[in-house]
Every structure is written in C-alpha cells, then in structure tokens.
Amino acid sequence: MTFSEENYLKSIYALQKEHPKGVSTNVLSKYLDTKPASATEMIKKLDEKGLVHYQPYQGVILKDSGAVSALKIIRKHRLWETFLANKLDFSWDEIHDVAEQLEHIKSDKLIRELDKFLGYPKHDPHGDPIPDEEGNVVKMEKKRVSQLNPGDIGTCIGVNDTSSSFLQFLDQQNIRLGSVIHILSVQEFDKSMTVRIDDRELLLSQIATEHIYVRV
Amino acid sequence: MTFSEENYLKSIYALQKEHPKGVSTNVLSKYLDTKPASATEMIKKLDEKGLVHYQPYQGVILKDSGAVSALKIIRKHRLWETFLANKLDFSWDEIHDVAEQLEHIKSDKLIRELDKFLGYPKHDPHGDPIPDEEGNVVKMEKKRVSQLNPGDIGTCIGVNDTSSSFLQFLDQQNIRLGSVIHILSVQEFDKSMTVRIDDRELLLSQIATEHIYVRV
DNA sequence: TATATTTTTTAGGTTTGCCTAAATTTTAAT
DNA sequence: ATTAAAATTTAGGCAAACCTAAAAAATATA
Incomplete structure (x- = not known):
C-alpha cells in the first residue's frame, strides 16, 4: 500500500x-x-x-478490509504520538505532523515493540483510543468540561483549540493531560464553572470549558 | 529533498x-x-x-554541501538504529531495514530529541560513529580481529558486513557490542582463529575475523 | 593501431499521483 | 417542470523515478 x-x-x-x-x-x-x-x-x-x-x-x-487497514494506520499514528509526547519532549501541538510521517513506516515488529516499550497505552496524548493489532477500538466517553455537572470528576485528555493563546492559558493555570478536574458549581447566567484542579479552585469561562476534553 | x-x-x-x-x-x-x-x-x-x-x-x-546532506541522513540512520537496538528489542540484523525508512523522516526537532533521549550516543550498534548536527564524524582506532595475535584482547565495537546472514551468525554466537574477545591461537593454513568470548571457546573463519572490528 | 568489448548516455516509455479544463450528472431554485 | 448552480467525472497533461533499447564514448585486446 x-x-x-x-x-x-x-x-x-x-x-x-x-x-x-x-x-x-x-x-x-x-x-x-x-x-x-x-x-x-x-x-x-x-x-x-x-x-x-x-x-x-x-x-x-x-469496506471492512478498508476499515481494518485504516485502523492499522491510526494505531501507528497514535502510538507514535504517544512516543513523541511521553518519551521525547514534544508538546501537544508538535506531535501531529511528525506522527503523520512516522505512521507510514512499514514494519509490524516495529509497531509491536513500540507498543511494548510504551507500556501498551490505551489512549494517545489527545485522549483518543489506540486500536489493538486487530483493529479493535475501545470506545471512550469523551466529554467537554461544559457537559459535566457539579459533583462530576473528569480527567483531562485533550483540547479542541490549539491556538497558542489558549495553550498558554492552560499552561498558566497548570491544566495539563491527566489533570483531574472536579466540577464544583456552574453559574447559571454565563455558564462559567468553578472547578478544583490539584487543590486549587478556579473559574473557567464557557469558552474554556467547551474546549477542554475529559474522560469521565 | x-x-x-x-x-x-x-x-x-x-x-x-x-x-x-x-x-x-x-x-x-x-x-x-x-x-x-x-x-x-x-x-x-x-x-x-x-x-x-x-x-x-x-x-x-x-561537493561539500552534498557531503553535509549525506552525513545528516547517516546521522539519522545511526540514531534510529541505536534506538531500535537499545530501546526496542531489535537484533543487529533487524535494525538496518527499518532505519532505512526512518532516516527519511523530516523533523529537526525529532532528531535532536531522539539524540537526547538516547543519551547522545557516539556510536551506533554496529560501532559506526554517529555524526553530530554539523556533520562532524569522530574517527576511531579500530582493528579487525584478523589483525590481532594470540594473547591479544579486543572489545567488539562493530562489523564490516551487514548482511543478515552474518549478523544472525553473530547473534547465534552471542557476539555483540562490548563482547571481549581473547585471541587464543591462529591456524596457519587457513588463518582461522580460536578465540574466547564470555568463557566460551570458538573458532572463527578468516572471513569472520576480517568482518569484526575491535578496540584494542 | 585498429577493432572489439564494456561502460555510459540518450531517447522514448511506464506508473503514480497530482493538476486544469471541459463534459456530465445531481441538486436547488424558479 | 424547467432551468440554473453546484458537484462530480472524464480527458488530457505534468513531474518524479524508474525502465529498455539504441547510440556514443571509453577502455581493453589483438
């Protein structure tokens, strides 16, 4: 191919x-x-x-055969993204383009070994599931913070907006992949949310909550 | 390019x-x-x-510009070979073909980060020097096993023949980078050598001794 | 030195994946 | 329902990187 x-x-x-x-x-x-x-x-x-x-x-x-082929490529893409983010010092917005190239390397052994080396990750740095060797994908409940209710807890798995101003904001607020977000309350009038992250309380605007994905 | x-x-x-x-x-x-x-x-x-x-x-x-370009590709090739051999479970004879593909990935950051991740290695798994970012190569004193005499001791630092049959042979005999080779005797008639590696004695043909490099 | 052999280049062709422009089909609007 | 607009396909071209076969140049041999 x-x-x-x-x-x-x-x-x-x-x-x-x-x-x-x-x-x-x-x-x-x-x-x-x-x-x-x-x-x-x-x-x-x-x-x-x-x-x-x-x-x-x-x-x-x-067709089924085409979907299997597609999922094999997606598996490679997501494993490489995981490698770049977890093992090398790549940030969220830098991994995609390089993984786009790496996904085309042809070697079954390479991808099996890479999977092992990374500890058989289930999700890539954006929170998307990594298909297994047969192309099976675990469906995941990915929600925007804005879809949560007070009392809910989510683990940050990605964002929807890769503008540097937004990523800088996240950096300043210490919101990163894996951050556990507790929803404390929602303001009725502007849909802004009070949340707790790492024992710090902070207020997120509706715009912000719609751009942050969590696994619940 | x-x-x-x-x-x-x-x-x-x-x-x-x-x-x-x-x-x-x-x-x-x-x-x-x-x-x-x-x-x-x-x-x-x-x-x-x-x-x-x-x-x-x-x-x-x-030309100089061409040599610099070539060395950049060789640098990438050798860093990837090091990654495959040291971080993933690839054997000597398996790394070349995959590195041949990986060397064409275009990303300066990737290769810088990979270098860092590997601990700035000076040589690849075959013992060949890894050029630096500017394309400078460190020359090394290396001898073929065939140039040694009985009583001499050498540390394996590379090979001259990357055919998979030869690399498989080395793998079977447990000859790898860092293996200490003691020369016991040389047969006059066919230049084959009896050597000791890891407390095992074995006979190497002239062909073999000419393809194994050691640091003395 | 003249001829024969080998090496290298040139000329023209193929495949892959892209393009533009024109023709066709589908969809939307009157 | 007919016409106008939009989407899709077809036709013909282009560039990269390969090929084969023939021509040209270099090298070896008698």
Missing part, C-alpha cells in the same frame, strides 16, 4: 463519522488539500482493490 | 571511500539496485542542485 493510499483510507475513516452515507470527493479532497478529480481517481483505485465501496456521484464508504 | 535524492547522496557517500576519484553510474546503480540510466538521470539532477560534481563518463563526487 502506498503512502497516498494510506492517507486516503485514513481520511475516509475520519470523515465517515460526519458523513455516514458516503464521503464525497469534494469533502475528501478538501480534507486532503487536493482536487476533487484526484480524489475520484484514488477512490476508483481503492475500489478496484476492494477496500472501499464506490458508486459514482454517491461518495465512498470503507 | 526527495526520498530518492537522499538515498543517492547516502550511497555516493558510502561508495566514495572505495572510489575516491569518482563513483561510476554502474557501481552506484548496482549498489542501489537500479539501472545505470536511472543513476545518470539522478546524478544530473543532483549536479544541477549543486550537491555533487558530475563529469559525463567520469563518475560523480560529492
């Missing part, structure tokens, strides 16, 4: 959640920063290989 | 030691398992980019 085929499969997998009845060439090419004509071409090739189901003008859907 | 350009530069660098007055397209294409015509094509491109000096029919030589 070529670099490009892998990227298309991975993209179709990602876009399928939002487009369950078929990913259009338009959507796909926008996502991959190519042109619709290029997407059509590749989709036809993947269809001939039996990895996707393609009906002209109706978009594309992954 | 493309994947392919990088491979050509690395190969020219490796072949230059044996062909100091110019690497021919024939030699280069054999090394890379392509055809001479393909080598000519690529060499012309690298010449236009100012990385090599090419005279038709006279072979190719790296």
Whole structure:
C-alpha cells in the first residue's frame, strides 16, 4: 500500500463519522488539500482493490478490509504520538505532523515493540483510543468540561483549540493531560464553572470549558 | 529533498571511500539496485542542485554541501538504529531495514530529541560513529580481529558486513557490542582463529575475523 | 593501431499521483 | 417542470523515478 493510499483510507475513516452515507470527493479532497478529480481517481483505485465501496456521484464508504487497514494506520499514528509526547519532549501541538510521517513506516515488529516499550497505552496524548493489532477500538466517553455537572470528576485528555493563546492559558493555570478536574458549581447566567484542579479552585469561562476534553 | 535524492547522496557517500576519484553510474546503480540510466538521470539532477560534481563518463563526487546532506541522513540512520537496538528489542540484523525508512523522516526537532533521549550516543550498534548536527564524524582506532595475535584482547565495537546472514551468525554466537574477545591461537593454513568470548571457546573463519572490528 | 568489448548516455516509455479544463450528472431554485 | 448552480467525472497533461533499447564514448585486446 502506498503512502497516498494510506492517507486516503485514513481520511475516509475520519470523515465517515460526519458523513455516514458516503464521503464525497469534494469533502475528501478538501480534507486532503487536493482536487476533487484526484480524489475520484484514488477512490476508483481503492475500489478496484476492494477496500472501499464506490458508486459514482454517491461518495465512498470503507469496506471492512478498508476499515481494518485504516485502523492499522491510526494505531501507528497514535502510538507514535504517544512516543513523541511521553518519551521525547514534544508538546501537544508538535506531535501531529511528525506522527503523520512516522505512521507510514512499514514494519509490524516495529509497531509491536513500540507498543511494548510504551507500556501498551490505551489512549494517545489527545485522549483518543489506540486500536489493538486487530483493529479493535475501545470506545471512550469523551466529554467537554461544559457537559459535566457539579459533583462530576473528569480527567483531562485533550483540547479542541490549539491556538497558542489558549495553550498558554492552560499552561498558566497548570491544566495539563491527566489533570483531574472536579466540577464544583456552574453559574447559571454565563455558564462559567468553578472547578478544583490539584487543590486549587478556579473559574473557567464557557469558552474554556467547551474546549477542554475529559474522560469521565 | 526527495526520498530518492537522499538515498543517492547516502550511497555516493558510502561508495566514495572505495572510489575516491569518482563513483561510476554502474557501481552506484548496482549498489542501489537500479539501472545505470536511472543513476545518470539522478546524478544530473543532483549536479544541477549543486550537491555533487558530475563529469559525463567520469563518475560523480560529492561537493561539500552534498557531503553535509549525506552525513545528516547517516546521522539519522545511526540514531534510529541505536534506538531500535537499545530501546526496542531489535537484533543487529533487524535494525538496518527499518532505519532505512526512518532516516527519511523530516523533523529537526525529532532528531535532536531522539539524540537526547538516547543519551547522545557516539556510536551506533554496529560501532559506526554517529555524526553530530554539523556533520562532524569522530574517527576511531579500530582493528579487525584478523589483525590481532594470540594473547591479544579486543572489545567488539562493530562489523564490516551487514548482511543478515552474518549478523544472525553473530547473534547465534552471542557476539555483540562490548563482547571481549581473547585471541587464543591462529591456524596457519587457513588463518582461522580460536578465540574466547564470555568463557566460551570458538573458532572463527578468516572471513569472520576480517568482518569484526575491535578496540584494542 | 585498429577493432572489439564494456561502460555510459540518450531517447522514448511506464506508473503514480497530482493538476486544469471541459463534459456530465445531481441538486436547488424558479 | 424547467432551468440554473453546484458537484462530480472524464480527458488530457505534468513531474518524479524508474525502465529498455539504441547510440556514443571509453577502455581493453589483438
């Protein structure tokens, strides 16, 4: 499987959640920063290989074999992201681009050994689940802080906004991956929340609570 | 720089030691398992980019800029080999092919962090020196086992032959980096040597003793 | 030295993955 | 329902990196 085929499969997998009845060439090419004509071409090739189901003008859907292939690439991507964040000093916003390259390295042994080396992690640094060797994904309850109620407790697993101003804010407030967030109260009028993190109480605006993901 | 350009530069660098007055397209294409015509094509491109000096029919030589580029790739290759051997459970004969892929990942930060993570190693698992960020290589006093005499003691620091059959042989015989080799005797007629490694005596053929490097 | 052999280059072709522009189909609007 | 707009596909091209076969140059041999 070529670099490009892998990227298309991975993209179709990602876009399928939002487009369950078929990913259009338009959507796909926008996502991959190519042109619709290029997407059509590749989709036809993947269809001939039996990895996707393609009906002209109706978009594309992954077949089981295609989904398994996509999940293998996603597994590699997330293991590499975990490596970069946990073993090397990469920050949240730096890991994606490098993992995007590393995910295409072809070696089953490498990925098995990497998994072992990392201690068989279940989630990547963004909180997304890492598929196992067969492509099984553990579904996880990922919620925004804004969806929690007073008394709830969540573990920070990621963010929705990677602007440096937001990441700086998180840094200043000592909010990081793994931070345990206790919801104390919610202000009715502006939906801001009082929370406790590491024995410190602080107030988060609605904007902030909508951009922080937690595992409950 | 493309994947392919990088491979050509690395190969020219490796072949230059044996062909100091110019690497021919024939030699280069054999090394890379392509055809001479393909080598000519690529060499012309690298010449236009100012990385090599090419005279038709006279072979190719790296310019300084080309050598620096080659050494950067070699640095990446050797750091990845060190990672695979030291951090993951890869054996000598398994690391080369995977490192061959990993060496093309583009990220300065990645390679700096990897270097740090590995503790700034000076040599890779084969005993070859790892160039620094500027492309400087430390030369080392290394001898072949075949150059030693009975009574001499050497510490294994590398090999000359990276064929998987040879590396597998070393693995089976428990000969690895750091192994202390005592020379017991040399057979006059075939130059084979009886040596002691870890309290085990074994016989090494001349071929083998010429491919194992030691620090004395 | 002249010829034969080998090496290298040139010329033209293939595949992959991208592109633009034109044609077609689907969807939306009147 | 018909027409206008948008999305999709087809057709024809381009660049990279490979190839084969033929031409040209260098080297070896008689």
